[in-house]
Amino acid sequence: MADKTKVYICHLSKIKGMVLFMNRAGEKVKKIREDAKLSQKQFAKKLGVAEKFINEIECGRKVVTESLIHRIKKLYGKDINDINMSADEEEEVRETNYQFKSQAKKKETNEVWTDALSSILKSVPVYDYSFKKVIDKRSLPVIANKIEGFNQDKVFFIKIENNDMTGFRIMKDDVAFGHMTSEIENNAICLIEYNDLRVLRQIKRLDNNKLLLISNNGNLMTQTVQTNEIKIIGRINKVEFCI
Template identity: 55%
Template sequence: MTRIGEKIKALRTKNGLTQKTLGKKLGVSEGFVNELETGRKVANEAIIKRISKVFGKDLDDINMYADEQKETKETNVSRDKISIKSDRRKQEVNAVWDDALGSILKNVPVYKTDLKTVVSSKKLPIIANKIEGYAQDKVFFVEIQNDDMIGFRVAKGDIAFAHTIHEIENNSLCLLEYDDQVIIRQIKKLDSNKVLLVSNSGSGVKTQTAYVREIKPLAKLDKLEIIL
């Protein structure tokens, strides 16, 4: 209820009038009077003059309007302050969470198989200062660029989690540099000098014999995220 609404109701009650009776005197409905008193309708200058005439009392009280506007302004300022405080609080909470999560989560880069182009990143938890059991600076993801290994259920577009290696690991799927190319192959050791590089593009298994000295192991693929 507004100040003007309260004043209209007080005068009506004091003069023993119902909302319906006052409405008839003003030439408006009972509902209109009710909405004026409850503040759901704003009393314009014309209706204020008519009410003043009915009660023989000047309702056009400038001080009353000033107080009402002041209250409205103070309420809005208070709401603005609350909103600002709320926003600041949210920012503080987010900053705390960022700091906290920064010590337990790390953005791990997703590379194309050339290991030169970063396409995105993924957050992984740090446990005992390691990620998936490996040193934090030794892990990354690889976005598979072709279907050379689709027979191993490794398809173009899939994302593989990998860790850096410097020695050949037997029977593992590895990212390696061979013949001036960076490729993914399964490695099978033949002896101390030679290995078998195995691929399967869906048309059958293909093998290639290579000397260990000709191969530069880059990473071992540990896990695969399959893109459906």
């Protein structure tokens, strides 16, 4: 019980520090953008990411990825890794840790309490396309029993296996985050099963029975299929670029 409680306290400390870092990193990204006299849309385009992603970073709702840090440093000579918490922020983290330690001592024997708190972070596997091989794992925060707004048991990461989708800025060895679904969503990029193979494709609905599968490895490729010829494994929501 005590070991579980220590792990939980460590997770809480990491989450608190992560939130502070996200806020500080967002402020620094915003300053770099404003110093460059760029709108969020222009800034996002130069970095090869979505405008919404830049907005969420600046608002402290998304973590700045290592690849984005590298691109910002390369383009603007600014290293946002050089972020230190103020004395007040460090004291806030210490005070939070002290409070949780005090609570943990009082509740060490409460198995239900410990199990509930242990769900703050969840380890999400990084799979190959077959979902049979676990390549890596990522820890993500669980909020209201969901991860990134999706059922925590339905989310996954996959390592991109080829360059079929380079035209969509998805390249081999990038890591994509998605959620499992069997629904066909128009214009979504999905992991699908077709002719006994699993591939990434953008899907466009032509009518109730026909779909257009789109790939782009430098040349746009399209293929018309019947709805019942493919199986949707999951939808891709975002991609971490590999530098």
